[in-house]
Amino acid sequence: MKMPIIYKMKPEEMQFAKDYATYVYNESRKSKLNSFTVKKANKSEALDWGIVGYGAEIAWSKICGVEFKHNMNEFHEIPDDGIHEIRSTAHPSGGLIIRENDSIDRKYIFAMLNNGNEYHFHGWMYGKEIRQPKYYFNPNNWKPAWRMDKQYLHPITEVEINACKKARMGVTFV
16 A cells, blocks of 8 residues: 655644635635535635645645745636645545546645644546546535545655646746
C-alpha cells in the first residue's frame, strides 16, 4: 500500500486557514454567492468545510515549496495551485469527489485532515477517470457526483509537485 505524503500544519497555518475561510465566506455572502451547493449547509458547516479545504491548499503549497495563493470566487476557472485541483475532507472514510461542473481533464489531488492538524495527501486522479457510471455517488440526493476511494488513486510523485512549482512561476502548460 502506498504511503500518503503528510504535512503537519503549524498552529499559525491552521489559524490562517480559519481566518481565510471566514473571510471568503463573508465576502461571498456580500456578493450573494454560495459555493456550497452540494448540500444545504449552515454557517458553521460551511466554515468547517472551508477551513478543511483552505488548510489542504495551504498544506499542498508547503509541500510544493510555493506560496499559498487563492483566487476568491473563481469557481473552477483557475485550478487551485495553478494546474491541479485540491480536494479534501475531514471524514475518516472520505474519498475523492468530482462533480458535474468539474473539469474532466484536470488532475485532482486528494487530502484528508487527520488529528486536527495533519493533512494526508493520498494521491491523484484525472476527472475523466473518476467520472464513470460505476463511481456515481449522491448520498445527499442533492447534486450528482462521482467518488473514488483513496487506495485507488495514483501516487503523488515529483511530477505533481514540480508541476505545482512551475504553475506558480507562471509556466504555461500545453
